[in-house]
Amino acid sequence: MLRIELDGRPVVLRRPPEHPRPTSDRTLTREITVLTGLAGTDVPHPRLIAGCTDTSVLGVVFYLMELVDGVNPGEEVTAAQRADAGLRHGQGLAVARALARLGAVDPAAQGLDVLRKPGSFLARQVPQWLGQLESYRDFPEWDARGLPEVAGIAEWLEAHRPPDAEPGVMHGDFHLNNVMLARERPAVAAIVDWEMCTVGDPLLDLGWLMVTWPDEPRALEVGGPLARLGGLPTRAELVAEYVRAGGRDATRIDWYTALAGFKLGIVLEGTWARASAGEAPEEVGQRLHDSAVALLTTAGRIAEGSWSVRP
Known part of the structure; x- marks a missing residue:
């Protein structure tokens, strides 16, 4: 840019x-x-x-x-954000409201249905990402035993998959680092980085926000200086605000959060696989491998019933 x-x-x-x-x-x-x-x-x-x-x-x-007049929370904070925990909390809720608005967009009416692939969006997720993980075996030095039990997570996801819902617009990589916040108001100035946008199940975006949210358990370093200041909403507060703002029924949000951790963990593991073959920096590969382990561990905890987004 x-x-x-x-x-x-x-x-x-x-x-x-x-x-x-x-x-x-x-x-x-x-x-x-x-x-x-x-x-x-x-x-x-x-x-x-x-x-x-x-x-x-x-x-x-x-x-x-x-040019958007806003601040990326992964890079900097304003004086107002630094001074006011209430503002930071309100901005976190605004992120949930912005996501609800995106999921409410009619893809056909807005000319975005061209991004939709035929067939069931949810049914192809687990096979697609298991296939992606299997492709890493092309790097002989990569060892899948460094990851949590992926097969068990995949089996749980398939056994508990929700029925297909009305297709909607998805960002595809929705987290704090991909929004611009207003400088002094509890508002989102813009959602950015649309390269993964598609038409599918918008609740996966909400699950993505849950699994990347800078609260315990923390699988990724997302939200930068804003997250380090604290005062952000809990995951449960975000889900409630999303629904209140007109988002979809989030009763099954734990399943979508597990799918998000499963998918993102496998994506990040690809850098570690390439690093094992000398095709990516080892330090970066190790860092992303650690994140992949954390994401898949969170997905596994949801599957076994020992952790939930809901309090």
Whole structure:
């Protein structure tokens, strides 16, 4: 992301890195689709100014979006946030309300149904991520025995899978580091980083927020300086606020939290697998492996009934 001036006003240019990945243009095209579809909704997001999928212009897909006046809690806090625990608590609740608004968006009405894959979203989750984990065996030095009992978690998830619900818009990676908070108000200025957005079951976004929330048990270092100040809502308070704001029935939130820990743990373990083959820094791989173990441990505790999001 680059801050530039356009006709005398600051805007943000979003483009792939200097050395694009094979999927970079497709990712940016998805983000253009999402921001176009969110226009006119009450979901806080950066306003799209223009998108360009013609790679003859810059050599890559890119877009321009508005500069959001807000603060990323994973990077910094404002003087108001530092001084007022009530503000921090209110901002945490605002994150839950923003997520409820996203899940209420009608994907077909907003042109976002193009992101939906055929078939049952929930039914393909466990097989897909077990397949992803199995693919790490291509790295001979990687050893799956370093993880908690994944098969047991997968079996529990399949045995307790909720029925399919009405498809809705999902962020796909919803946590504190992917929001911009208002500087002095209990509000979300924008949800950012839409590259994983899809149409599926929005309650998985809520589960993702639960498993990444900076409260015990803490599996990830998310929320940065804001989290370290304390005063944020509990997970139970977030779920209650999500429902109160018009979100979906969260009776089965423990299952979605376990699925989120299962999925994210397997994703992060991929860096450790690559590190074992010398294809990623060992220090980063070890850190993410430790997070994967913590996430899968949390999922396992939910499956065995020894921990719940609800008090």
